[in-house]
Amino acid sequence: MDYPRLLHLLERDAELIRLLVEGVPRDQAHWRPAPESWSILEVISHLGDEEREDFRTRLDIILHRPEEPWPPIDPQGWVVSRKYSERDLGESLAGFLSERRDSLAWLRGLATPNWESVVHSQFGSMRAGDMFCAWVTHDQLHMRQLVELHRAYTQELASPYSLEYAGPW
Numbered sequence: 001m002d003y004p005r006l007l008h009l010l011e012r013d014a015e016l017i018r019l020l021v022e023g024v025p026r027d028q029a030h031w032r033p034a035p036e037s038w039s040i041l042e043v044i045s046h047l048g049d050e051e052r053e054d055f056r057t058r059l060d061i062i063l064h065r066p067e068e069p070w071p072p073i074d075p076q077g078w079v080v081s082r083k084y085s086e087r088d089l090g091e092s093l094a095g096f097l098s099e100r101r102d103s104l105a106w107l108r109g110l111a112t113p114n115w116e117s118v119v120h121s122q123f124g125s126m127r128a129g130d131m132f133c134a135w136v137t138h139d140q141l142h143m144r145q146l147v148e149l150h151r152a153y154t155q156e157l158a159s160p161y162s163l164e165y166a167g168p169w
Contacts, residue, residue: 001129003132006132007104009136009139013139013140017044017047017096017139017146018093018097020143020147021040021146026089028040028153029089037149038149040089040146040149041087042085043142043145045092046075046084047096048096050075050138051096051100052099055103055131055134056102056106057071059131060106062119062126062131066118066119115127116128
């Protein structure tokens with residue numbers, strides 16, 4: 001694993017996420033292409049909670065307290081129970097970015113992490129390196145989701161006109 005480059009991606013991707021949502025108008029931040037879809041606001045709120053309560057917490061447990069059970073999380077349920085749709089996009093983005101800065105400082109402060117440390121969870125055996133790489137990829141999955149939300153919103157605004165000439169989606 002190329003830890004320095006992956007750590008750089010984690011830092012860079014937070015900036016890309018910021019660029020994807022900063023300045024998005026309130027109506028677009030709350031807009032969903034379908035009732036079961038997430039809005040931009042809900043994605044950003046999710047990223048902040050995941051940063052604080054999932055990846056950093058669970059990686060710390062794998063590295064330093066592998067016998068400790070993982071605290072429960074409910075990413076799908078939090079959308080409703082934590083009222084993501086009632087939040088402010090700017091505040092949610094600032095919260096995510098603050099948590100990411102804390103995560104990056106924590107990751108840089110790890111002396112010599114054993115990326116082969118293993119924990120057995122409801123997900124099976126997971127190494128610390130697996131969790132870290134999943135963290136980086138989680139950002140990328142949601143960046144793709146944010147781009148798709150932007151495109152779907154553009155399509156909504158453009159109706160009845162076609163976007164096909166732009167190229168296949």
